[in-house]
């Protein structure tokens with residue numbers, strides 16, 4: 001059916017009336033948001049005086065539940081939660097701006113994970129490598145650092161595991177970032193594309209699409225997808241495989257979204273910090289340990305975990321690099337280190353191995369992340 005055509009004056013008049021109403025409502029919304037932020041600033045003062053943490057996830061969950069119960073429509077609960085997640089991010093930012101280190105440059109998947117996990121609130125600082133992020137968090141230059149630890153297709157990020165062995169930072173959270181690749185170019189089409197830039201991993205993950213659509217182009221490897229986008233922005237006869245965020249940051253257009261062969265590509269990121277996290281009731285604990293060089297040592301060390309019925313969700317081994325053929329292990333179990341059962345098991349394990357360190361207890365992350373400002377509902 002054809003859309004009704006604006007009928008000159010009556011349409012304009014009615015539209016102006018409705019828009020005036022919207023302006024009036026917006027005025028009230030702005031005033032209410034600022035009124036809420038004023039109260040939040042007072043909460044911030046109180047928290048500073050009592051040395052209490054700014055972020056209170058359990059309170060935020062209660063707020064989300066409450067607004068959904070109050071909601072009578074027509075707004076969808078997901079949209080409402082999204083709006084409130086941004087309001088609360090502004091609230092936290094006002095109370096205490098956070099500094100978050102991530103693996104740069106801008107618009108990498110690490111950047112997206114950091115933005116999504118912290119709901120866009122804070123000062124996000126790019127670092128050149130994972131070691132620098134650990135060092136920055138350790139020396140207190142940034143409160144948090146976001147580092148990749150495992151990809152669902154490529155496996156462990158061994159550099160991160162090695163740094164966990166050496167460093168004194170705590171794991172404060174985990175975040176699963178869906179990895180999706182877009183083809184970006186200056187003109188937004190495939191015409192005249194002679195070269196495609198990207199990191200080796202996206203090339204491997206988009207192989208079928210490239211074969212089907214750009215079988216004859218040169219594939220040029222870059223150190224990151226952001227670097228690839230930067231190069232594509234300087235060459236009109238090229239394209240880059242990178243994130244949608246990179247298109248915004250480097251002034252490119254999206255030729256095609258989600259060109260990866262498998263849609264189940266996820267990277268697990270760890271959020272490093274210094275503060276231990278209180279139990280939430282649905283936690284994970286990461287533990288690092290070194291076993292002695294005798295047959296069955298690993299089995300003996302892990303036996304208490306099985307005996308207590310604790311669910312081990314991951315076990316990785318890495319060379320200690322201090323002695324040939326000696327290894328350290330990183331184990332993730334369900335539960336918080338303050339849970340009586342976990343406490344008992346860790347204390348028994350400590351007596352059975354050469355060295356054991358708890359890397360952190362933190363709330364379990366949801367696969368696919370949670371809705372945040374970067375994953376805003378597309379239609380609204």
Ligand SMILES: O=C(O)C(=O)C[C@]1(C(=O)O)C=C[C@@H](O)C=C1
Pocket residue numbers: 040043044054055056057059060063087088091092095
């Ligand atoms: O209630 C608090 O503790 C607040 O700091 C306020 C507020 C909010 O904006 O509602 C902000 C940050 C916290 O994570 C939880 C809630």
